[in-house]
Amino acid sequence: MAQGRGPRALSPHAQAADILRSRAGDIATLMTMEQGKPLAESKGEGRWPAPTSSTGSREEARRAYGRTVPARMDGVYQLEMKEPVGPVAALRRGIPDQPGGAQMSCAVAAGCSIIVKGPEGDARGLRRPVDAFVQAGIPAGVVNLVFGVPSEISAYLIPHPIIRKISFTGSTAVGKQLAALAGAHMKRVHHGAWRPRARDRVRGRRHQCGGEDSQRQQYRNAGQVCVSPTRFWCKSRSTASSSTSLSPAAKAIKVGDGLKQETRMGQLAHSRRLDAIEGFVADAVARRQGRNWRPTDRQQGLFFEPTVLTHVPREARIRTRNRSARSRSSIPSIRSRRWVGEANRLPYGLAAYAYTRSTRTAEAIGHAIESGMVSINHHGLALPEVRFGGVKDSGFGSEGGAMRSMRISIRSSSRR
Numbered sequence: 469m470a471q472g473r474g475p476r477a478l479s480p481h482a483q484a485a486d487i488l489r490s491r492a493g494d495i496a497t498l499m500t501m502e503q504g505k506p507l508a509e510s511k512g513e514g515r516w517p518a519p520t521s522s523t524g525s526r527e528e529a530r531r532a533y534g535r536t537v538p539a540r541m542d543g544v545y546q547l548e549m550k551e552p553v554g555p556v557a558a559l560r561r562g563i564p565d566q567p568g569g570a571q572m573s574c575a576v577a578a579g580c581s582i583i584v585k586g587p588e589g590d591a592r593g594l595r596r597p598v599d600a601f602v603q604a605g606i607p608a609g610v611v612n613l614v615f616g617v618p619s620e621i622s623a624y625l626i627p628h629p630i631i632r633k634i635s636f637t638g639s640t641a642v643g644k645q646l647a648a649l650a651g652a653h654m655k656r657v658h659h660g661a662w663r664p665r666a667r668d669r670v671r672g673r674r675h676q677c678g679g680e681d682s683q684r685q686q687y688r689n690a691g692q693v694c695v696s697p698t699r700f701w702c703k704s705r706s707t708a709s710s711s712t713s714l715s716p717a718a719k720a721i722k723v724g725d726g727l728k729q730e731t732r733m734g735q736l737a738h739s740r741r742l743d744a745i746e747g748f749v750a751d752a753v754a755r756r757q758g759r760n761w762r763p764t765d766r767q768q769g770l771f772f773e774p775t776v777l778t779h780v781p782r783e784a785r786i787r788t789r790n791r792s793a794r795s796r797s798s799i800p801s802i803r804s805r806r807w808v809g810e811a812n813r814l815p816y817g818l819a820a821y822a823y824t825r826s827t828r829t830a831e832a833i834g835h836a837i838e839s840g841m842v843s844i845n846h847h848g849l850a851l852p853e854v855r856f857g858g859v860k861d862s863g864f865g866s867e868g869g870a871m872r873s874m875r876i877s878i879r880s881s882s883r884r
Contacts, residue, residue, distance in 0.1 A: 481526045481577060483604035488569075488597065495596050500726040502593060504734035504770070505689055507726055513689075525570070525577035528853065532578070552579035553656060554632030557625040559585045559646065560594075561618070561638030569597035571635060572611050574867065576601070580633075583612040585621050622646055627653050636660070640816075640861045647864060658865035660694070660857065685847050687721055687733050687774060692741070695819040695841075695849050699787065701807040718774035735770040742770050748786040755781045788814060812838040818858035819849055840866070 488495070496510035503510075537546040558571045568584055575582035586594045594613055601611045614621060625631055626649050633656040636646050643659040650657045685696055726734040736742050756779060780787055811820065820839040824830050830844045840858035841849050850856055857866030 479526065480601065480604040480606050481573065484573075484597070484600040484606075487600040487603055491596070491600075497727070499593065500734070503737075504726050506731045506734055507729075509688060509734075510726070525573040528574075529577040529579075554580060555630050556580050556582045556633045556635060557585070557628075557631045558582055558635040559618070559622055559625075559638070560587050560636075561642065568594045571867070572597050572601065576606065576610060581610045581612070583614060583625060583631075585618070585625070586613055586615050588615065588618070622649070626650050626655065631655065634658070635867070643863070656865075658857075658863075658867060660863045660867065690733055690736050690772070692737060697819075697821055699811075701811065714776045714778075718776050721774050723771050723773055733774065736772060737770070739770060742772060745772055748789070749775055749777065752777050752780050752784045752786045755784050782810075808836045812836075815861040816858070817860045818862040819843065821847065 492511065496507060496513075499505070499510040499513065500507050505513075532550045534550055535548040537548065539546050556571075556575045558568070558575075560568055568586065572582055572584060584594055584598075598611055598613045626634055626646065634646065634650045635658045636643050637660045647657050647659055685693075688696065691698075721732045722730050723733045724731045736745070756777075777786065817837075817839040819841045820833075820837045821843050822830065822833045822837075823845055824833070834842050834844065838859060840862060841856070843849055855866040857863050
């Protein structure tokens with residue numbers, strides 16, 4: 469690792485990235501022990517803050533361009549300059565460490581200090597990027613991490629005159645409350661909310677809604693990733709093959725200890741998620757078959773077996789509410805473009821996916837779906853060089869891409 473302040477010395481961002489890479493194995497093991505996810509997933513997620521720190525945020529900061537505006541009068545220069553917005557308060561409710569490390573990198577790259585409130589269920593998770601920044605030479609007070617009662621921390625940080633921007637990742641209901649509090653104090657807000665996602669598959673490269681790529685994304689982190697697909701529409705002629713492929717694929721997923729090599733899905737975040745997902749399945753079964761449902765073999769801990777529900781009624785809770793856990797509702801085939809109205813029916817719109825061989829269909833889907841992000845024929849979302857955000861109740865503002873921790877400062881000068 470390069471030392472010193474010379475022209476070839478590594479920046480703190482690059483040094484922090486090197487530190488995270490060198491500890492990737494230990495970080496992944498600790499992440500699995502804390503959160504229960506399979507070790508392979510922890511290794512993938514543990515690698516994310518490193519490229520975000522070394523290339524994503526730092527390189528995006530280089531492209532924080534201003535603008536020269538032609539003046540109406542001779543001898544006057546009008547400039548729009550981008551400047552750091554100021555100290556940022558990042559309030560997190562979810563367990564995954566990846567977004568927290570990215571928030572730190574973005575803030576520091578934009579020239580802002582940041583206070584991150586870590587999730588109470590994962591006290592050590594966000595310590596890793598913080599420790600890496602400290603060891604890389606970030607001055608004291610630039611990157612800060614706090615834990616405690618969420619409501620008390622929010623009530624203190626949001627109105628505080630030093631804080632100039634609020635970033636929140638969590639439920640829509642809590643996000644609206646925090647946004648209202650920030651609005652009362654004229655604070656900038658970015659809100660990334662958990663919400664149902666749509667997945668629309670039409671005449672795909674694989675004529676089944678349950679392709680391998682879908683399976684990987686569907687069950688990653690026990691389905692608690694904010695961009696996991698949750699609702700499926702299939703082309704009429706592929707419905708039969710898709711329905712028959714979903715259940716065997718779900719049954720083949722090994723649920724258990726994340727440290728065991730054969731495990732493909734770990735536990736849920738907390739007991740509230742377990743109760744909620746059982747309620748969703750019970751409601752769907754009762755509406756579809758008119759009978760009560762109870763888990764036949766509820767395992768110890770916070771595990772829930774992957775569950776496939778077909779021909780789910782439109783009014784079922786699982787088709788209208790946020791789950792943040794893995795049960796899949798496969799909606800019956802729709803022969804016309806009615807699926808567009810169904811996909812846009814809910815007040816959520818973070819991510820949507822579609823698979824098609826037709827360029828015309830791909831373009832039509834991109835325009836028709838009300839979603840902050842639409843991915844065609846792949847799952848390439850949440851990259852540091854592009855913006856990440858939703859529409860409607862799925863969040864306010866965006867992160868990533870062009871630097872969002874900056875404000876535009878209008879400056880006018882004259883040669884006179």
